[in-house]
Amino acid sequence: MTARVSAPRSAPVSGTIVRLGVRSVFGRRRGALLFILPLVLVGLAVLVRVLVGEDPTAASDTLYALGLAVIVPLVALLATTGVLAPEIDDGSISYLLAKPISRHTIVISKLVVAAICVLIFAAVPMLVAGLILLPDEPRLALGFALGSLVGGLAYCALFALLSVLSRHAVVIGLIYLLIWEGLLGGLLDGVRWLSITRWAGAIVEEVADLALVENLGAVYSVVAMAVVTVLGTWLTGRRLRAFNLTGDE
Protein backbone atom coordinates (compact mmCIF):
# COMPACT_ATOMS: atom_id res chain seq x y z
CA MET A 1 0.00 0.00 0.00
CA THR A 2 1.66 3.18 -1.10
CA ALA A 3 0.25 6.49 -0.15
CA ARG A 4 1.53 9.31 -2.30
CA VAL A 5 1.30 12.27 -0.06
CA SER A 6 2.65 15.68 -0.79
CA ALA A 7 3.12 18.52 1.64
CA PRO A 8 -0.13 20.20 2.68
CA ARG A 9 -0.83 23.11 0.42
CA SER A 10 -1.95 26.33 1.98
CA ALA A 11 -2.51 28.38 -1.19
CA PRO A 12 -5.72 30.38 -0.73
CA VAL A 13 -6.75 29.80 -4.35
CA SER A 14 -6.76 26.50 -6.23
CA GLY A 15 -6.10 26.86 -9.94
CA THR A 16 -7.94 23.62 -10.58
CA ILE A 17 -11.12 24.81 -8.87
CA VAL A 18 -10.97 28.15 -10.69
CA ARG A 19 -10.60 26.30 -14.01
CA LEU A 20 -13.51 23.98 -13.20
CA GLY A 21 -15.56 26.94 -11.99
CA VAL A 22 -15.10 28.90 -15.21
CA ARG A 23 -16.21 25.90 -17.23
CA SER A 24 -19.17 25.29 -14.96
CA VAL A 25 -20.43 28.88 -15.31
CA PHE A 26 -20.15 28.92 -19.08
CA GLY A 27 -20.93 25.26 -19.61
CA ARG A 28 -24.57 25.80 -18.64
CA ARG A 29 -27.34 27.64 -20.39
CA ARG A 30 -27.57 30.12 -17.55
CA GLY A 31 -24.12 31.35 -18.58
CA ALA A 32 -25.64 32.93 -21.69
CA LEU A 33 -27.55 35.36 -19.46
CA LEU A 34 -24.21 36.73 -18.34
CA PHE A 35 -23.62 37.95 -21.88
CA ILE A 36 -27.13 39.36 -22.30
CA LEU A 37 -27.17 41.53 -19.16
CA PRO A 38 -24.23 43.79 -20.14
CA LEU A 39 -25.60 44.03 -23.68
CA VAL A 40 -28.87 45.35 -22.25
CA LEU A 41 -26.94 47.92 -20.22
CA VAL A 42 -24.79 49.14 -23.09
CA GLY A 43 -27.79 49.08 -25.45
CA LEU A 44 -29.84 51.24 -23.12
CA ALA A 45 -26.90 53.59 -22.65
CA VAL A 46 -26.77 54.07 -26.40
CA LEU A 47 -30.53 54.67 -26.47
CA VAL A 48 -30.41 57.28 -23.70
CA ARG A 49 -27.47 59.01 -25.35
CA VAL A 50 -29.33 59.17 -28.69
CA LEU A 51 -32.64 60.28 -27.17
CA VAL A 52 -31.45 62.61 -24.42
CA GLY A 53 -27.96 63.54 -25.51
CA GLU A 54 -25.05 64.13 -23.13
CA ASP A 55 -26.95 64.80 -19.94
CA PRO A 56 -25.18 64.24 -16.59
CA THR A 57 -28.41 63.57 -14.68
CA ALA A 58 -29.74 61.10 -17.23
CA ALA A 59 -26.33 59.45 -17.34
CA SER A 60 -25.94 58.95 -13.61
CA ASP A 61 -29.61 57.95 -13.22
CA THR A 62 -29.26 55.27 -15.90
CA LEU A 63 -25.99 53.95 -14.52
CA TYR A 64 -27.29 53.91 -10.96
CA ALA A 65 -30.87 52.68 -11.39
CA LEU A 66 -30.18 50.16 -14.13
CA GLY A 67 -26.48 49.37 -13.76
CA LEU A 68 -25.63 49.46 -10.09
CA ALA A 69 -29.07 48.47 -8.79
CA VAL A 70 -29.99 45.78 -11.36
CA ILE A 71 -27.22 44.57 -13.64
CA VAL A 72 -24.44 44.34 -11.04
CA PRO A 73 -26.40 42.31 -8.44
CA LEU A 74 -27.88 40.10 -11.15
CA VAL A 75 -24.48 39.33 -12.63
CA ALA A 76 -23.16 38.60 -9.15
CA LEU A 77 -26.15 36.36 -8.41
CA LEU A 78 -25.88 34.45 -11.68
CA ALA A 79 -22.13 34.00 -11.45
CA THR A 80 -22.01 33.00 -7.79
CA THR A 81 -24.94 30.61 -7.84
CA GLY A 82 -23.74 29.29 -11.20
CA VAL A 83 -20.43 28.33 -9.68
CA LEU A 84 -21.81 26.85 -6.44
CA ALA A 85 -25.50 25.95 -6.52
CA PRO A 86 -25.58 23.29 -9.27
CA GLU A 87 -22.75 21.33 -7.66
CA ILE A 88 -24.42 21.49 -4.28
CA ASP A 89 -27.78 20.54 -5.78
CA ASP A 90 -26.54 17.45 -7.58
CA GLY A 91 -23.97 16.51 -4.96
CA SER A 92 -21.01 16.69 -7.34
CA ILE A 93 -19.39 19.17 -4.96
CA SER A 94 -18.42 16.07 -2.98
CA TYR A 95 -15.60 15.55 -5.49
CA LEU A 96 -14.14 18.88 -4.40
CA LEU A 97 -14.88 18.33 -0.74
CA ALA A 98 -13.42 14.80 -0.54
CA LYS A 99 -9.97 16.32 -0.90
CA PRO A 100 -7.44 17.45 1.66
CA ILE A 101 -8.04 21.10 0.79
CA SER A 102 -9.15 23.85 3.13
CA ARG A 103 -12.82 24.63 2.65
CA HIS A 104 -11.95 28.30 2.57
CA THR A 105 -9.66 27.64 -0.38
CA ILE A 106 -12.61 26.09 -2.20
CA VAL A 107 -14.85 29.06 -1.45
CA ILE A 108 -12.24 31.68 -2.31
CA SER A 109 -11.45 29.90 -5.59
CA LYS A 110 -15.12 29.85 -6.48
CA LEU A 111 -15.43 33.53 -5.58
CA VAL A 112 -12.45 34.34 -7.78
CA VAL A 113 -14.46 32.98 -10.71
CA ALA A 114 -17.50 35.02 -9.66
CA ALA A 115 -15.33 38.14 -9.27
CA ILE A 116 -13.88 37.65 -12.76
CA CYS A 117 -17.46 37.49 -14.06
CA VAL A 118 -18.38 40.68 -12.20
CA LEU A 119 -15.34 42.41 -13.70
CA ILE A 120 -16.06 41.28 -17.26
CA PHE A 121 -19.86 41.38 -17.28
CA ALA A 122 -20.60 44.25 -14.89
CA ALA A 123 -17.65 46.57 -14.21
CA VAL A 124 -16.30 46.79 -17.74
CA PRO A 125 -19.76 47.24 -19.31
CA MET A 126 -20.44 49.99 -16.75
CA LEU A 127 -17.24 51.72 -17.85
CA VAL A 128 -18.29 51.39 -21.48
CA ALA A 129 -21.85 52.57 -20.77
CA GLY A 130 -20.51 55.51 -18.76
CA LEU A 131 -18.24 56.55 -21.60
CA ILE A 132 -21.10 56.29 -24.08
CA LEU A 133 -23.38 58.42 -21.91
CA LEU A 134 -20.83 61.08 -20.97
CA PRO A 135 -17.67 60.77 -23.08
CA ASP A 136 -16.25 63.98 -21.64
CA GLU A 137 -16.57 62.85 -18.04
CA PRO A 138 -14.45 59.67 -17.68
CA ARG A 139 -14.53 60.01 -13.88
CA LEU A 140 -18.22 59.16 -13.90
CA ALA A 141 -17.61 55.98 -15.91
CA LEU A 142 -14.63 55.10 -13.75
CA GLY A 143 -16.54 55.72 -10.55
CA PHE A 144 -19.40 53.47 -11.60
CA ALA A 145 -17.01 50.79 -12.80
CA LEU A 146 -15.20 50.81 -9.47
CA GLY A 147 -18.44 50.89 -7.49
CA SER A 148 -19.72 47.95 -9.55
CA LEU A 149 -16.62 45.91 -8.89
CA VAL A 150 -16.53 46.48 -5.15
CA GLY A 151 -20.30 46.21 -4.72
CA GLY A 152 -20.34 43.15 -6.97
CA LEU A 153 -17.74 41.47 -4.78
CA ALA A 154 -19.83 42.03 -1.66
CA TYR A 155 -22.88 40.67 -3.48
CA CYS A 156 -20.90 37.59 -4.55
CA ALA A 157 -19.87 36.82 -0.97
CA LEU A 158 -23.46 37.26 0.21
CA PHE A 159 -24.88 35.04 -2.53
CA ALA A 160 -22.18 32.42 -1.91
CA LEU A 161 -23.35 32.16 1.68
CA LEU A 162 -26.92 31.96 0.44
CA SER A 163 -25.95 29.12 -1.93
CA VAL A 164 -24.57 26.97 0.86
CA LEU A 165 -27.43 27.77 3.23
CA SER A 166 -30.35 27.09 0.92
CA ARG A 167 -31.18 25.12 -2.18
CA HIS A 168 -33.29 28.02 -3.39
CA ALA A 169 -30.45 30.53 -3.45
CA VAL A 170 -31.44 32.09 -6.78
CA VAL A 171 -35.04 32.67 -5.75
CA ILE A 172 -34.12 34.00 -2.32
CA GLY A 173 -31.44 36.19 -3.90
CA LEU A 174 -33.96 37.64 -6.34
CA ILE A 175 -36.51 38.26 -3.60
CA TYR A 176 -33.84 39.93 -1.50
CA LEU A 177 -32.86 42.20 -4.40
CA LEU A 178 -36.45 43.04 -5.24
CA ILE A 179 -37.81 43.58 -1.73
CA TRP A 180 -34.86 44.80 0.31
CA GLU A 181 -32.60 46.55 -2.16
CA GLY A 182 -35.38 47.67 -4.48
CA LEU A 183 -38.70 48.23 -2.75
CA LEU A 184 -37.72 48.91 0.87
CA GLY A 185 -34.49 50.65 -0.16
CA GLY A 186 -36.60 53.13 -2.11
CA LEU A 187 -39.24 53.59 0.58
CA LEU A 188 -37.27 53.62 3.80
CA ASP A 189 -34.33 55.91 4.09
CA GLY A 190 -32.66 53.90 6.84
CA VAL A 191 -32.18 50.87 4.60
CA ARG A 192 -29.19 52.65 3.02
CA TRP A 193 -27.10 51.65 6.04
CA LEU A 194 -27.67 48.01 5.13
CA SER A 195 -27.81 48.10 1.36
CA ILE A 196 -24.95 46.93 -0.80
CA THR A 197 -26.21 48.87 -3.82
CA ARG A 198 -26.27 52.08 -1.81
CA TRP A 199 -22.82 51.40 -0.35
CA ALA A 200 -21.55 50.97 -3.89
CA GLY A 201 -23.32 54.24 -4.74
CA ALA A 202 -21.41 56.01 -1.99
CA ILE A 203 -18.16 54.88 -3.56
CA VAL A 204 -19.28 56.17 -6.96
CA GLU A 205 -20.10 59.49 -5.29
CA GLU A 206 -16.63 59.73 -3.86
CA VAL A 207 -14.84 58.97 -7.13
CA ALA A 208 -17.16 60.77 -9.55
CA ASP A 209 -18.09 63.64 -7.24
CA LEU A 210 -21.85 63.06 -7.50
CA ALA A 211 -24.82 62.94 -5.17
CA LEU A 212 -26.52 59.53 -5.33
CA VAL A 213 -27.13 58.40 -1.77
CA GLU A 214 -27.66 60.86 1.00
CA ASN A 215 -25.61 60.86 4.18
CA LEU A 216 -23.68 57.70 3.64
CA GLY A 217 -19.96 58.16 4.03
CA ALA A 218 -17.58 56.43 1.64
CA VAL A 219 -15.51 55.18 4.57
CA TYR A 220 -18.52 53.54 6.18
CA SER A 221 -19.45 51.99 2.82
CA VAL A 222 -15.98 50.60 2.16
CA VAL A 223 -15.77 49.12 5.63
CA ALA A 224 -19.29 47.70 5.39
CA MET A 225 -18.55 46.04 2.05
CA ALA A 226 -15.26 44.67 3.32
CA VAL A 227 -17.04 43.20 6.32
CA VAL A 228 -19.75 41.59 4.15
CA THR A 229 -17.16 40.20 1.74
CA VAL A 230 -14.85 38.75 4.37
CA LEU A 231 -17.58 37.54 6.70
CA GLY A 232 -19.62 36.04 3.83
CA THR A 233 -16.57 34.20 2.50
CA TRP A 234 -15.57 32.93 5.91
CA LEU A 235 -19.05 31.77 6.88
CA THR A 236 -19.45 30.03 3.51
CA GLY A 237 -16.25 28.09 4.10
CA ARG A 238 -17.32 27.23 7.62
CA ARG A 239 -20.64 25.99 6.39
CA LEU A 240 -18.97 23.93 3.66
CA ARG A 241 -16.80 22.27 6.29
CA ALA A 242 -19.97 20.79 7.73
CA PHE A 243 -21.45 19.73 4.41
CA ASN A 244 -23.91 16.83 4.57
CA LEU A 245 -23.79 14.59 1.57
CA THR A 246 -26.94 12.59 2.25
CA GLY A 247 -30.43 13.94 2.37
CA ASP A 248 -32.12 11.33 0.23
CA GLU A 249 -32.65 8.85 3.01
Place this chain on the structure above:
Amino acid sequence: MTTIRLEHVSRWYRNVVAVNDVSMTIAPGVTGLLGPNGAGKSTLIALMSGFLAPSTGTVTLDGDPLWRNEQVYRRIGLVPEREALFDYLTGRQFVVANAELHGLPDPGAAAQSSIALVEMSDAQDRVISTYSKGMRQRIKMASSLVHEPAVLLLDEPFNGMDPRQRIHLMELLRTMGAEGRTVLFSSHILEEVEQVARQIEVVVAGRHAASGDFGAIRRLMTDRPNRFVLRTTDDRRMASALLVDPSVRGARLRSEGGIELEASDFGRFSEVLPRLAREHGVRLLEVTPTDESLESVFAYLVST
Protein backbone atom coordinates in the same frame (compact mmCIF):
# COMPACT_ATOMS: atom_id res chain seq x y z
CA MET B 1 -3.33 -0.94 8.23
CA THR B 2 -6.24 1.43 8.28
CA THR B 3 -9.37 0.83 10.31
CA ILE B 4 -12.66 2.71 10.54
CA ARG B 5 -14.32 2.42 13.90
CA LEU B 6 -17.88 3.34 14.77
CA GLU B 7 -18.73 3.41 18.44
CA HIS B 8 -22.36 3.65 19.54
CA VAL B 9 -23.16 5.85 16.58
CA SER B 10 -26.65 7.20 16.15
CA ARG B 11 -27.79 9.70 13.63
CA TRP B 12 -31.22 11.21 13.41
CA TYR B 13 -32.81 13.83 11.20
CA ARG B 14 -35.20 15.78 13.37
CA ASN B 15 -37.36 12.99 14.78
CA VAL B 16 -36.43 10.32 12.22
CA VAL B 17 -33.71 7.92 13.31
CA ALA B 18 -31.53 6.89 10.34
CA VAL B 19 -28.82 5.05 12.26
CA ASN B 20 -29.48 3.62 15.70
CA ASP B 21 -26.63 2.84 18.12
CA VAL B 22 -24.33 1.14 15.62
CA SER B 23 -20.89 -0.08 16.64
CA MET B 24 -18.72 -1.72 14.02
CA THR B 25 -15.12 -1.93 12.95
CA ILE B 26 -14.19 -1.90 9.30
CA ALA B 27 -10.82 -3.57 8.99
CA PRO B 28 -8.54 -4.08 5.95
CA GLY B 29 -10.02 -6.39 3.34
CA VAL B 30 -13.39 -6.17 1.63
CA THR B 31 -16.45 -5.58 3.78
CA GLY B 32 -19.98 -5.61 2.41
CA LEU B 33 -22.61 -3.37 3.94
CA LEU B 34 -25.85 -5.21 3.28
CA GLY B 35 -29.36 -4.00 3.89
CA PRO B 36 -32.63 -3.18 2.18
CA ASN B 37 -33.19 0.24 0.65
CA GLY B 38 -33.62 2.93 3.26
CA ALA B 39 -31.89 0.88 5.96
CA GLY B 40 -29.31 3.57 6.62
CA LYS B 41 -26.45 2.33 4.42
CA SER B 42 -25.89 5.68 2.74
CA THR B 43 -26.06 7.43 6.09
CA LEU B 44 -23.40 5.05 7.44
CA ILE B 45 -21.16 5.66 4.44
CA ALA B 46 -21.62 9.42 4.80
CA LEU B 47 -20.63 9.09 8.47
CA MET B 48 -17.57 7.02 7.52
CA SER B 49 -16.49 9.49 4.86
CA GLY B 50 -16.78 12.62 6.97
CA PHE B 51 -19.85 13.94 5.17
CA LEU B 52 -22.14 13.66 8.14
CA ALA B 53 -21.73 14.25 11.86
CA PRO B 54 -23.00 11.53 14.18
CA SER B 55 -25.75 12.76 16.50
CA THR B 56 -24.16 10.67 19.24
CA GLY B 57 -21.16 8.34 19.30
CA THR B 58 -17.85 8.57 17.46
CA VAL B 59 -16.58 7.66 14.01
CA THR B 60 -12.82 7.52 13.63
CA LEU B 61 -10.21 6.56 11.05
CA ASP B 62 -7.24 5.07 12.87
CA GLY B 63 -8.24 7.15 15.86
CA ASP B 64 -8.67 10.42 13.94
CA PRO B 65 -12.13 11.97 13.84
CA LEU B 66 -13.69 12.02 10.37
CA TRP B 67 -16.03 14.95 10.83
CA ARG B 68 -14.62 18.37 9.97
CA ASN B 69 -11.23 16.91 9.23
CA GLU B 70 -10.35 17.35 5.57
CA GLN B 71 -6.92 15.81 6.02
CA VAL B 72 -8.52 12.34 6.26
CA TYR B 73 -9.19 12.50 2.52
CA ARG B 74 -5.52 11.75 1.90
CA ARG B 75 -6.38 8.25 3.06
CA ILE B 76 -9.98 7.95 1.82
CA GLY B 77 -11.41 7.40 -1.63
CA LEU B 78 -15.17 7.85 -1.86
CA VAL B 79 -17.45 6.67 -4.66
CA PRO B 80 -20.82 8.31 -3.96
CA GLU B 81 -24.05 6.77 -5.14
CA ARG B 82 -25.32 9.87 -6.88
CA GLU B 83 -24.46 9.97 -10.52
CA ALA B 84 -23.84 13.67 -10.88
CA LEU B 85 -20.39 14.41 -12.18
CA PHE B 86 -18.72 17.29 -13.92
CA ASP B 87 -20.57 16.48 -17.12
CA TYR B 88 -18.86 19.13 -19.21
CA LEU B 89 -15.42 17.56 -18.72
CA THR B 90 -13.95 14.55 -20.46
CA GLY B 91 -13.28 11.51 -18.31
CA ARG B 92 -9.58 12.20 -18.38
CA GLN B 93 -9.94 15.89 -17.45
CA PHE B 94 -12.15 14.88 -14.54
CA VAL B 95 -9.69 12.35 -13.14
CA VAL B 96 -6.73 14.70 -13.69
CA ALA B 97 -8.60 17.44 -11.81
CA ASN B 98 -9.13 15.04 -8.92
CA ALA B 99 -5.42 14.19 -8.94
CA GLU B 100 -4.52 17.89 -8.92
CA LEU B 101 -6.86 18.56 -6.02
CA HIS B 102 -5.08 15.84 -4.08
CA GLY B 103 -1.84 17.68 -4.75
CA LEU B 104 -0.22 14.68 -6.43
CA PRO B 105 3.24 15.32 -7.88
CA ASP B 106 2.33 13.98 -11.34
CA PRO B 107 -1.45 14.29 -11.79
CA GLY B 108 -1.37 13.21 -15.44
CA ALA B 109 0.42 9.92 -14.76
CA ALA B 110 -1.66 9.16 -11.68
CA ALA B 111 -4.83 9.75 -13.70
CA GLN B 112 -3.63 7.50 -16.52
CA SER B 113 -2.88 4.55 -14.27
CA SER B 114 -6.14 4.88 -12.40
CA ILE B 115 -8.14 5.21 -15.65
CA ALA B 116 -6.38 2.10 -16.96
CA LEU B 117 -7.25 0.24 -13.76
CA VAL B 118 -10.98 0.70 -14.39
CA GLU B 119 -10.58 -0.01 -18.13
CA MET B 120 -11.69 3.41 -19.27
CA SER B 121 -8.62 4.31 -21.36
CA ASP B 122 -10.54 4.05 -24.65
CA ALA B 123 -13.33 6.38 -23.58
CA GLN B 124 -11.27 8.79 -21.51
CA ASP B 125 -11.34 11.61 -24.06
CA ARG B 126 -15.10 11.57 -24.45
CA VAL B 127 -17.22 14.09 -22.59
CA ILE B 128 -18.75 12.58 -19.44
CA SER B 129 -22.28 13.59 -20.49
CA THR B 130 -22.05 10.94 -23.23
CA TYR B 131 -21.14 8.15 -20.79
CA SER B 132 -23.40 5.24 -19.94
CA LYS B 133 -24.30 4.50 -16.34
CA GLY B 134 -21.60 1.86 -16.05
CA MET B 135 -18.97 4.15 -17.56
CA ARG B 136 -19.90 6.91 -15.12
CA GLN B 137 -19.54 4.43 -12.29
CA ARG B 138 -16.08 3.48 -13.50
CA ILE B 139 -14.84 7.03 -14.02
CA LYS B 140 -16.10 7.86 -10.51
CA MET B 141 -14.09 4.86 -9.33
CA ALA B 142 -10.99 6.09 -11.19
CA SER B 143 -11.32 9.53 -9.59
CA SER B 144 -11.52 8.02 -6.13
CA LEU B 145 -8.52 5.73 -6.70
CA VAL B 146 -6.24 8.35 -8.17
CA HIS B 147 -4.40 9.02 -4.91
CA GLU B 148 -4.17 5.31 -4.06
CA PRO B 149 -6.13 5.62 -0.83
CA ALA B 150 -5.84 3.15 2.01
CA VAL B 151 -9.62 3.23 2.42
CA LEU B 152 -12.16 2.94 -0.36
CA LEU B 153 -15.85 3.56 0.36
CA LEU B 154 -18.39 2.75 -2.34
CA ASP B 155 -22.11 3.43 -2.11
CA GLU B 156 -24.10 0.92 -4.23
CA PRO B 157 -21.29 0.60 -6.79
CA PHE B 158 -22.91 -2.19 -8.80
CA ASN B 159 -26.08 -0.28 -9.61
CA GLY B 160 -26.51 0.15 -13.33
CA MET B 161 -23.60 -2.06 -14.31
CA ASP B 162 -23.91 -4.79 -16.89
CA PRO B 163 -22.75 -8.30 -15.89
CA ARG B 164 -19.32 -7.97 -17.46
CA GLN B 165 -18.62 -4.63 -15.77
CA ARG B 166 -19.92 -6.10 -12.54
CA ILE B 167 -17.47 -8.99 -12.69
CA HIS B 168 -14.63 -6.63 -13.48
CA LEU B 169 -15.46 -4.34 -10.56
CA MET B 170 -15.76 -7.34 -8.25
CA GLU B 171 -12.28 -8.46 -9.29
CA LEU B 172 -10.95 -4.98 -8.74
CA LEU B 173 -12.42 -4.78 -5.25
CA ARG B 174 -11.08 -8.23 -4.38
CA THR B 175 -7.59 -7.22 -5.56
CA MET B 176 -7.70 -4.04 -3.54
CA GLY B 177 -8.80 -5.94 -0.47
CA ALA B 178 -6.00 -8.45 -1.00
CA GLU B 179 -3.52 -5.57 -1.20
CA GLY B 180 -4.44 -4.72 2.37
CA ARG B 181 -6.71 -1.78 1.65
CA THR B 182 -9.86 -1.26 3.65
CA VAL B 183 -12.68 -1.56 1.14
CA LEU B 184 -16.31 -1.11 2.10
CA PHE B 185 -19.22 -1.21 -0.32
CA SER B 186 -22.95 -1.15 0.20
CA SER B 187 -25.54 -3.23 -1.57
CA HIS B 188 -29.05 -4.53 -1.07
CA ILE B 189 -28.32 -7.79 -2.88
CA LEU B 190 -26.95 -10.68 -0.82
CA GLU B 191 -25.58 -12.58 -3.83
CA GLU B 192 -23.63 -9.52 -4.90
CA VAL B 193 -22.12 -9.03 -1.47
CA GLU B 194 -21.14 -12.60 -0.82
CA GLN B 195 -19.24 -12.82 -4.12
CA VAL B 196 -16.82 -10.12 -3.06
CA ALA B 197 -16.89 -9.53 0.65
CA ARG B 198 -15.16 -11.59 3.25
CA GLN B 199 -16.92 -9.76 6.00
CA ILE B 200 -20.56 -8.73 5.89
CA GLU B 201 -22.30 -6.17 8.07
CA VAL B 202 -26.08 -6.24 7.85
CA VAL B 203 -28.11 -3.14 8.65
CA VAL B 204 -31.88 -3.08 8.85
CA ALA B 205 -33.97 -0.07 9.78
CA GLY B 206 -30.91 1.77 11.03
CA ARG B 207 -29.79 -1.01 13.31
CA HIS B 208 -26.77 -3.27 13.05
CA ALA B 209 -28.62 -6.55 12.56
CA ALA B 210 -25.83 -9.02 11.97
CA SER B 211 -22.12 -9.25 11.40
CA GLY B 212 -19.89 -12.04 10.22
CA ASP B 213 -18.43 -13.87 7.25
CA PHE B 214 -20.81 -14.66 4.44
CA GLY B 215 -21.25 -18.27 5.54
CA ALA B 216 -22.63 -17.19 8.88
CA ILE B 217 -24.93 -14.60 7.30
CA ARG B 218 -26.10 -17.08 4.67
CA ARG B 219 -26.95 -19.63 7.38
CA LEU B 220 -28.83 -17.03 9.36
CA MET B 221 -30.81 -16.22 6.28
CA THR B 222 -31.60 -19.75 5.08
CA ASP B 223 -32.23 -21.38 8.46
CA ARG B 224 -35.17 -19.16 9.14
CA PRO B 225 -38.71 -20.60 8.84
CA ASN B 226 -40.01 -20.48 5.30
CA ARG B 227 -43.63 -19.87 4.43
CA PHE B 228 -45.35 -21.37 1.43
CA VAL B 229 -48.76 -21.60 -0.10
CA LEU B 230 -49.58 -24.98 -1.65
CA ARG B 231 -52.43 -25.80 -3.94
CA THR B 232 -53.09 -29.50 -4.37
CA THR B 233 -55.78 -31.89 -5.58
CA ASP B 234 -56.54 -32.81 -1.92
CA ASP B 235 -55.49 -30.11 0.52
CA ARG B 236 -56.72 -31.78 3.72
CA ARG B 237 -54.98 -35.08 2.99
CA MET B 238 -51.73 -33.32 1.99
CA ALA B 239 -51.76 -31.10 5.07
CA SER B 240 -52.21 -33.98 7.47
CA ALA B 241 -49.42 -35.94 5.79
CA LEU B 242 -47.06 -33.00 5.98
CA LEU B 243 -47.77 -32.24 9.64
CA VAL B 244 -46.35 -35.62 10.57
CA ASP B 245 -42.94 -34.61 9.24
CA PRO B 246 -40.61 -32.71 11.61
CA SER B 247 -39.57 -30.27 8.87
CA VAL B 248 -43.04 -28.77 8.96
CA ARG B 249 -43.92 -26.50 11.83
CA GLY B 250 -47.48 -25.66 10.96
CA ALA B 251 -50.16 -25.92 8.30
CA ARG B 252 -53.50 -24.20 7.89
CA LEU B 253 -56.26 -24.81 5.41
CA ARG B 254 -57.25 -21.61 3.74
CA SER B 255 -60.95 -20.88 3.29
CA GLU B 256 -60.38 -19.94 -0.33
CA GLY B 257 -58.55 -23.23 -0.93
CA GLY B 258 -54.89 -24.17 -0.60
CA ILE B 259 -52.62 -24.75 2.39
CA GLU B 260 -50.59 -22.15 4.23
CA LEU B 261 -47.49 -23.84 5.45
CA GLU B 262 -44.48 -22.98 7.60
CA ALA B 263 -41.36 -25.11 7.19
CA SER B 264 -38.53 -24.92 9.68
CA ASP B 265 -35.94 -26.91 7.74
CA PHE B 266 -36.04 -25.82 4.13
CA GLY B 267 -33.56 -28.44 2.89
CA ARG B 268 -35.47 -31.35 4.32
CA PHE B 269 -38.85 -29.91 3.44
CA SER B 270 -37.98 -29.53 -0.23
CA GLU B 271 -37.11 -33.20 -0.36
CA VAL B 272 -40.02 -34.46 1.74
CA LEU B 273 -42.81 -32.54 -0.02
CA PRO B 274 -42.76 -34.34 -3.42
CA ARG B 275 -42.21 -37.75 -1.77
CA LEU B 276 -45.22 -37.36 0.56
CA ALA B 277 -47.38 -36.11 -2.31
CA ARG B 278 -46.53 -39.20 -4.37
CA GLU B 279 -47.05 -41.60 -1.45
CA HIS B 280 -50.52 -40.16 -0.72
CA GLY B 281 -51.55 -39.87 -4.33
CA VAL B 282 -51.96 -36.10 -4.18
CA ARG B 283 -50.93 -33.88 -7.07
CA LEU B 284 -49.14 -30.62 -6.31
CA LEU B 285 -50.61 -27.85 -8.44
CA GLU B 286 -48.69 -24.94 -7.01
CA VAL B 287 -45.91 -24.32 -4.48
CA THR B 288 -45.32 -20.63 -3.82
CA PRO B 289 -42.92 -19.20 -1.27
CA THR B 290 -44.68 -16.22 0.30
CA ASP B 291 -41.88 -14.42 2.11
CA GLU B 292 -38.88 -14.68 -0.15
CA SER B 293 -38.44 -10.95 -0.42
CA LEU B 294 -35.24 -9.57 1.01
CA GLU B 295 -37.21 -7.42 3.40
CA SER B 296 -38.69 -10.49 5.08
CA VAL B 297 -35.23 -12.02 5.34
CA PHE B 298 -33.98 -8.88 7.00
CA ALA B 299 -37.02 -8.66 9.21
CA TYR B 300 -36.27 -12.16 10.39
CA LEU B 301 -32.65 -11.31 11.07
CA VAL B 302 -33.64 -8.35 13.17
CA SER B 303 -36.09 -10.33 15.27
CA THR B 304 -33.50 -13.00 16.17
